[in-house]
Amino acid sequence: MFDSPADFYSVMDFFSFAIAVVAFLFARKALNQASALRARLDQIEALASSAAATRPAPPPLPVQQAPIAPSAAPEAAIETTEPIASRVQPAPPPPIPQMPAAASETGPGFEERIGTRWVVWVGGLTLALGGFFMVRYSIDAGLLGPGVRTLLGGAFALALLAAGEWTRRKESISEIEALPIANIPAILTAAGTAVAFATVYAAYALYDFLAPATAFILLGMVALGTLAAALLHGPALAGLGIAAAFATPILVSSERPDFWALYVYLAIVTAAAFGLARIRLWPWLAVTTVALALLWTLPCLQCGPSMVAPHAFHVITGFALASLLVVCGLMFGPPAEEGEIEPISSGSLAAYLLGATMIVLASSHADTAIVGFAALVAATLIVAWRAPAATGAIAAAAAFVFVVFAEWAVRANPDMLVLPGGPLPGIGPAATDGSVSLHLTTAAIFAAGFGIAGFLAQGRSVSAIIPVVWSAAGVFTPLSLLIALYARIAHLDRSIPFAILAVVLAAAYGAVTESLSRRENRAGLPISIALFATGTLGALALALTFALEKGWLTIALALMSMGTAWISMQRPIPFLRSLAAILAGLVVARIGYEPRIAGDAVGTTPIFNWLLWGYGIPAASFWTASYFLRRRGDDAPLRTVESAAILFTVLLAFMEIRHAVNGGDVYRVNTSLTEFALQVCVALAMAIGLERLRMRTGSIIHNVGAVLLTLYAGLVTVFGLMLLETPIFWPTNVGGVFINLLLLAYAVPAVLALLLSYAVAGRRPPSYGNTIAAGALILALTYVTFEIRRLYHGPVLTGGATSGAEQYTYSIAWLLFGVALLGIGIVVNSQRARLASAAVIALTILKAFLIDMSTLTGVYRALSFMCLGLVLVAIGWLYQRILFRRQPTPPSDATTVRASPDAA
Numbered sequence: 001m002f003d004s005p006a007d008f009y010s011v012m013d014f015f016s017f018a019i020a021v022v023a024f025l026f027a028r029k030a031l032n033q034a035s036a037l038r039a040r041l042d043q044i045e046a047l048a049s050s051a052a053a054t055r056p057a058p059p060p061l062p063v064q065q066a067p068i069a070p071s072a073a074p075e076a077a078i079e080t081t082e083p084i085a086s087r088v089q090p091a092p093p094p095p096i097p098q099m100p101a102a103a104s105e106t107g108p109g110f111e112e113r114i115g116t117r118w119v120v121w122v123g124g125l126t127l128a129l130g131g132f133f134m135v136r137y138s139i140d141a142g143l144l145g146p147g148v149r150t151l152l153g154g155a156f157a158l159a160l161l162a163a164g165e166w167t168r169r170k171e172s173i174s175e176i177e178a179l180p181i182a183n184i185p186a187i188l189t190a191a192g193t194a195v196a197f198a199t200v201y202a203a204y205a206l207y208d209f210l211a212p213a214t215a216f217i218l219l220g221m222v223a224l225g226t227l228a229a230a231l232l233h234g235p236a237l238a239g240l241g242i243a244a245a246f247a248t249p250i251l252v253s254s255e256r257p258d259f260w261a262l263y264v265y266l267a268i269v270t271a272a273a274f275g276l277a278r279i280r281l282w283p284w285l286a287v288t289t290v291a292l293a294l295l296w297t298l299p300c301l302q303c304g305p306s307m308v309a310p311h312a313f314h315v316i317t318g319f320a321l322a323s324l325l326v327v328c329g330l331m332f333g334p335p336a337e338e339g340e341i342e343p344i345s346s347g348s349l350a351a352y353l354l355g356a357t358m359i360v361l362a363s364s365h366a367d368t369a370i371v372g373f374a375a376l377v378a379a380t381l382i383v384a385w386r387a388p389a390a391t392g393a394i395a396a397a398a399a400f401v402f403v404v405f406a407e408w409a410v411r412a413n414p415d416m417l418v419l420p421g422g423p424l425p426g427i428g429p430a431a432t433d434g435s436v437s438l439h440l441t442t443a444a445i446f447a448a449g450f451g452i453a454g455f456l457a458q459g460r461s462v463s464a465i466i467p468v469v470w471s472a473a474g475v476f477t478p479l480s481l482l483i484a485l486y487a488r489i490a491h492l493d494r495s496i497p498f499a500i501l502a503v504v505l506a507a508a509y510g511a512v513t514e515s516l517s518r519r520e521n522r523a524g525l526p527i528s529i530a531l532f533a534t535g536t537l538g539a540l541a542l543a544l545t546f547a548l549e550k551g552w553l554t555i556a557l558a559l560m561s562m563g564t565a566w567i568s569m570q571r572p573i574p575f576l577r578s579l580a581a582i583l584a585g586l587v588v589a590r591i592g593y594e595p596r597i598a599g600d601a602v603g604t605t606p607i608f609n610w611l612l613w614g615y616g617i618p619a620a621s622f623w624t625a626s627y628f629l630r631r632r633g634d635d636a637p638l639r640t641v642e643s644a645a646i647l648f649t650v651l652l653a654f655m656e657i658r659h660a661v662n663g664g665d666v667y668r669v670n671t672s673l674t675e676f677a678l679q680v681c682v683a684l685a686m687a688i689g690l691e692r693l694r695m696r697t698g699s700i701i702h703n704v705g706a707v708l709l710t711l712y713a714g715l716v717t718v719f720g721l722m723l724l725e726t727p728i729f730w731p732t733n734v735g736g737v738f739i740n741l742l743l744l745a746y747a748v749p750a751v752l753a754l755l756l757s758y759a760v761a762g763r764r765p766p767s768y769g770n771t772i773a774a775g776a777l778i779l780a781l782t783y784v785t786f787e788i789r790r791l792y793h794g795p796v797l798t799g800g801a802t803s804g805a806e807q808y809t810y811s812i813a814w815l816l817f818g819v820a821l822l823g824i825g826i827v828v829n830s831q832r833a834r835l836a837s838a839a840v841i842a843l844t845i846l847k848a849f850l851i852d853m854s855t856l857t858g859v860y861r862a863l864s865f866m867c868l869g870l871v872l873v874a875i876g877w878l879y880q881r882i883l884f885r886r887q888p889t890p891p892s893d894a895t896t897v898r899a900s901p902d903a904a
C-alpha cells in the first residue's frame with residue numbers, strides 16, 4: 001500500500017494535521033457558543049439587579065414581568081408609627097428564566113458532546129502525537145538534520161504552550177468558565193509540555209547536543225513549567241502531562257539506550273509530579289507517578305550485574321523524592337493525622353523497596369544491588385520512625401528482606417525447592433553471587449535495626465496498630481534472617497554456632513518481654529508483649545532445630561508447646577495460648593512429612609524404639625499442655641492441643657502395633673488378623689478412657705474423639721475381623737488351643753465393647769449403647785464358634801469337613817452361652833443381658849430347625865432337640881417363678897362374709 005516508510009509517515013502527518021485543524025475549528029465553535037451563553041446570563045443578571053434596586057413596584061422587564069404583591073391597606077399605614085423606610089419592603093426579584101425541563105433532564109445531545117468535548121480531547125491528543133511522529137518521521141526519512149529537527153520540535157512545543165496560554169487568558173478576560181470535561185487551554189498546554197519534554201530529551205540522549213548539566217537544567221525548567229501550568233489549568237493537564245512524560249522515552253527511542261540519561265530524566269519528571277501532587281493535594285497523581293516509575297524498573301530485569309548502578313539510582317532517587325514530598329508528616333509532605341497509617345505514604349515507599357528487591361534478584365545479588373537495597377531499608381526505618389503515617393512500609397521492608405535472603409539461600413541449595421518436576425532451571429549458585437561476608441554484615445545490621453526499633457517504638461503512639469507493626473517486624477525479621485543464613489551456610493545440617501545464635505536471640509526476646517511486661521498498659525502493648533514472647537519461644541525452637549537431629553526436633557517442639565502453656569499461666573498473655581496450639585500444629589505437620597520421625601533409624605525392637613519417644617513424649621506433652629490451658633477456660637487453642645494429644649496417643653499405639661507386626665517396617669503394604677485385632681482393642685480401650693474423661697472435663701474434643709474411636713473400632717471389626725482377615729475364610733494360623741489369636745481378635749474386643757456399652761449407659765442415647773452391646777454379643781458368639789472349630793480342626797480353621805459331633809457342639813455351646821447370659825441377667829437384674837440371652841437362644845432354635853434337623857443323624861439329632869427342649873422349659877420356669885412370679889391376690893372386705901348375732 002505504501003512504497004516506503006516515508007510515505008506512511010507522510011500520510012500519518014497529513015491525517016494528524018487535518019485532525020488538528022478540524023479539532024481547532026470545532027473547539028473555536030464551542031468557544032463561541034460558550035461566549036454567547038455567557039452574554040445571555042450577564043443580561044439576565046443585569047435585569048435582576050435593576051429590579052431589586054427599585055423599591056416601588058418594579059417596571060416591566062423585557063424578558064419577563066415579575067408579579068407585584070398587593071399593597072397594604074391605607075388604614076394600617078395611618079395607624080402605624082414606624083418609619084416609612086422600615087415599612088417599605090422591596091419587591092421580590094423576578095425569577096431567572098430556567099432551561100426547559102426536557103433539556104436539563106436529558107443532558108447535552110450527541111452533537112453537543114461531539115462539538116464541545118470529544119473533539120477537544122481528540123485534537124489535543126492528535127497535536128501531541130503529531131509532534132512525536134514528526135520527530136520519528138524526520139529521523140527515519142532523514143529530511144532534516146538533527147539540529148533543525150530539535151529546533152522545530154521546540155518551536156512546535158512553544159506554539160502549543162502559547163496557544164494554551166492565549167486561550168486561557170481570553171477565557172479569563174471574558175469571564176467565561178471553562179468546561180470541566182474539555183478544558184481547551186489545559187489540553188493545548190499538556191500537548192506542548194509533552195512535546196517539550198520529548199525535544200529536550202532527544203537533544204540530550206539522541207544527538208548529544210546537550211551536556212548532562214545542560215540537559216538537567218532544561219528538563220528541570222520544563223518540569224517546573226509543567227508544574228506551574230498544572231496549577232493554572234487543573235488536573236487534566238497534570239494527568240496528560242505526566243502520562244506523556246513517562247511515555248516519551250518509548251516514543252522517542254534510541255538504538256543505544258543510556259540508562260543514566262533515562263533515569264535522570266525520570267527523576268526530574270517524578271520530582272515535578274510529586275511537587276504538583278503536594279501543592280494541589282492530588283493523591284491520585286502521586287499514586288500514578290509511583291506506579292509509572294516502578295514500571296520503568298522492569299528494564300533492569302534484562303540487564304546484567306554491570307548495569308546495576310543506574311537502576312539503583314532510579315529507585316533510590318524515587319524513594320528520596322517520595323520521602324520528601326509524599327510521606328505525610330515528614331519534611332514537605334502533607335500533614336498527617338496522629339496515630340493513623342496513611343496508605344499512600346506507606347505504599348509509595350513500599351513500591352520503591354519492591355523495585356530495589358527486583359534489582360537484587362535480577363543481578364544475582366550483586367554487591368552494588370545489596371548496598372542499595374540496604375540503604376533503602378535503613379531509610380525506611382528512619383522515615384517511618386519520624387513519620388508514623390509510613391509505618392506500613394516497615395512491614396513491607398521486613399517482607400522484602402526475607403524474600404532477598406530466602407532467595408539467596410535457595411540459590412545455593414536448589415534441592416530445598418520441593419517441586420514435582422525438580423528444581424527450577426537456572427536456580428543454583430552463580431559466579432556473580434554477592435559475597436557471603438557482605439550478606440552476613442547486612443543481615444546483622446537488619447536484625448539489629450529491626451529488633452531495636454521494634455522495642456523502642458513501644459509507647460510512642462496513641463494508636464495500637466503502629467507499635468504492633470514495629471514489634472512484629474522486630475520479631476519476624478531477625479528470625480527469618482537466622483533461618484535463611486542457616487539454610488545457606490549450614491545447608492540445613494546440625495550447626496552448634498547457629499544454635500548458640502538462636503539461644504542469644506531467644507534471651508534478647510525474653511528480656512524485652514519482661515521489660516515490656518513491667519510497663520503500664522499502653523495502646524498495643526499487650527499484643528507487642530505477646531509477639532516478643534512468641535519470638536522467644538520461636539528462637540528456642542530454632543536453637544533446638546539447629547542443634548538436634550530431626551527426631552529430637554519433634555520432641556523439642558512438643559515440649560515447647562507444653563512450656564508455652566505453662567508460661568501462659570504465669571504470664572496471662574492471650575497469644576501464648578495460640579502459640580501453644582501453633583507449635584502443636586507444627587509437630588503434627590512434621591509427622592505428616594515423615595511418620596517414622598527418625599527415618600530409617602527408627603529401630604527394630606518392639607515397643608522400645610524411636611516411635612515410643614517420637615510419639616510418646618509429644619503425646620504426654622500435649623496432655624500436660626491441655627491440662628494447663630484448661631485451667632483458664634475452653635477455647636480454640638485448648639481444643640487444638642487436646643486434638644493433638646488424642647492424635648499422638650492413637651498414633652503411638654497404632655504405629656507401635658504396625659512396627660511390631662511388620663518386623664519394624666511401618667511402610668509395609670500388609671494387613672493381618674493380629675494387626676486388626678490389636679487396633680480394635682486399642683481403639684475400644686481409648687474410647688472407654690475418653691468417655692470417662694469427657695464426663696469430668698465436658699470437652700467437645702474428648703466427646704468427638706470417643707465417638708470417632710468407637711466408629712473406627714466398629715468399621716475394623718466388620719471389614720477386618722469379620723471379612724478381610726476372618727480365619728474361617730482365609731488359611732490363618734490362629735495358634736494354641738485356648739491361648740491363641742482368637743482370644744485376642746474376638747474375646748478381648750467383646751469384653752471391651754461390653755465395658756464401653758456400660759460406660760455410655762445413661763450418658764448417650766440408648767441406641768448408641770445398645771449398638772455397642774450388640775457388637776459385643778456378636779464378637780463373643782463368634783469367639784465361641786471359632787474356638788469350637790479350633791478344637792476340631794486345629795490351628796487352621798479352613799481345612800476339613802464339619803462332623804455331626806461338631807455341629808452338636810455348636811448347638812450345645814450356643815445354648816449354654818444363652819443360659820449363662822440369662823443367669824447373669826437374673827443375678828445382676830440386667831434386662832440387656834436377658835435380651836441378649838433371648839437372641840442367642842433364638843439363634844440356637846433357628847440353627848436346630850434349619851441345620852441340625854438336616855445335617856445331624858442318629859443320637860446327635862435326638863440329643864440336640866432334647867437338650868434344647870429341656871433348656872427352653874427350664875427358661876420358661878425361671879421366667880415364671882423368679883422374674884415374673886405372680887403373688888396371690890388377698891381377699892377384699894366385700895367378698896368376706898362374717899356371721900352376726902342378728903343373722904343367727
